[in-house]
Amino acid sequence: MKRFLAARLLAALTVVAPVAVAAPAAAQSTLTNVSYDPTRELYKDFNALFAKHWKAETGQDIRVQVSHGGSGKQARSVIDGLNADVVTLALASDIDAIAKATKKLPADWQKRLPNNSSPYTSTIVFLVRKGNPKGIKDWNDLVKPGVEVITPNPKTSGGARWNYLAAWAYGLKQNDNDPEKAKAFVAELFKHVPVLDSGARGSTTTFAQRGLGDVLLAWENEAYLSFQEFGDDKFEIVFPSISILAEPPVAIVDANVDKNGSRKAAEAYLNLLYSPEGQSLAAKHFYRPVKPETVSNKADVERFKSINLVTIDDTFGGWAKAQGEHFGDGGVFDQIFKPGN
């Protein structure tokens, strides 16, 4: 009886235990890239390219681990201790936040690589349903009665902050640079937002897969990618009269690479982004390369439409100012966005 019981109990205990030892082994060297939401496809290809390069250069195998999510949320994780060798986020102030909170990289990190440490840029466009049934042409069409706008949450998403600032820039331009009127316009716009996802990709699936909303405020790359993923016959891109130059920056997290012994690989990784191969990949994945002349497939560059873009520095006095003013606790976004209205 006793042995029988013991056997049964053992069986109960080991319902799941036999595989306990099968933890993943990590013999090869690794590099961790903590990135924002819509770069999933880009870095999937780029990581393979980098592994090939690293192997050719050093003879070593390397595996790049990636994590994707809303840019602000990702920065928060790195601050809380996520062991990132490099961060490739949606905007400078998220990397500023890491530098400020952890001192793991210097405050002037953005000067270390060309073009404000942004190897590619993008902008904010509108994605609408095929045939543009609501006739959306510019920002002022978004606040018409019955139009639902999908955008992620500016508190957690970098793309959402670019969306918000692009709308603000339009509000300024229409109203002789009157910030109160711009604020009223953006407040009105957010009344048309039924749901705020935490990252850009969440918003895209909300709009494209779940079918919510009439217009998605999207990264240009994300809008083009949706054609590729969902077919050409479902959506249209609308280029507004004015938008913002989005510069997603990249940086090495110094304290982490020194701890992990991965500085060389991290530097090579980021430098490769600026190489002709890296630039070609960025263009292929619908990011605007900062050195378009080096891209191998010219068609990838020619498809980018030239639009009137404001910059964060000229219109908003840089990220350090814009972040606190608009997205900090009690900032303008907190004042204008009241959930449920």
Next chain:
Amino acid sequence: MSAEAATAPVGRSLASPTTESAGAKLLLIVLGLGFLALFLVIPLFAVFAEAFRNGVAVYFEAFEDPDTQAAIRLTLLVAAIAVPLNIVFGLAASWAIAKFEFRGKSFMLTLIDLPFSVSPVVSGMCYVILFGASGYFGPWLDKHGIQIIFAVPGLVLATVFVTFPFVARELIPLMQEQGTSEEEAALSLGANGWRTFWSVTLPNVRWALLYGVLLSNARAMGEFGAVSVVSGHLRGLTNTLPLQVEILYNDYNFVAAFAAASLLAGLGLVTLVIKSLLEWRYGGEISSKHRK
């Protein structure tokens, strides 16, 4: 889904004091079945339908993705650590509560239920506040090169927290019901405490224990909120299967997402079948007659 869901004791069929009209009965049955169909059967069917949308070959291809395989391994690993810890804790806590009188007993009972009432996201946040780089123990852990959050230990901790009531909740009412007379008899016949536990107490609760293990295992493998907060979402490294489902979905990889989800749904179905079997076969030994 917990203790409350267990069946009533068998062998107590008394005539109902009230009888409903045939129409009312039909209405109740239609309502009940309609509810089940709407909230359980159709979504479950949808998961499998989406998973097999592009055929069986594509379905199985989804499991060739090394990141998905890693997520499956990690989920099993986390459950394999969390569930035995649960057993030890559940046995110890229920033994203490059912067989001994001490101060603060009802407080302890309340504490055991805490993870049921706290949102899993909050329990995940607790560990970030404790073990995160800017948390209470973060600097010390960092200095000693110990990574808890955004690594396997954090995932295990979060899972243990959300699952630990399951075993204890199954055992406490049963042990209370059984009282201490059999243990007293064993002790008076000269058995020591350990022997009494193995030969008397444990056999008496074995099916309830298995039942609790089953429930805590299902929850451990299926937990999303708490592990999402402490995961860091490193692909192939810190994503459990539920997190991998979300990632695949957001990667526009819908078939793979639903294929991974079908594994979790399958786990739920298997759990349900074993649970029903246990209730049917050992119902009397699982649920005490006077459940709290």
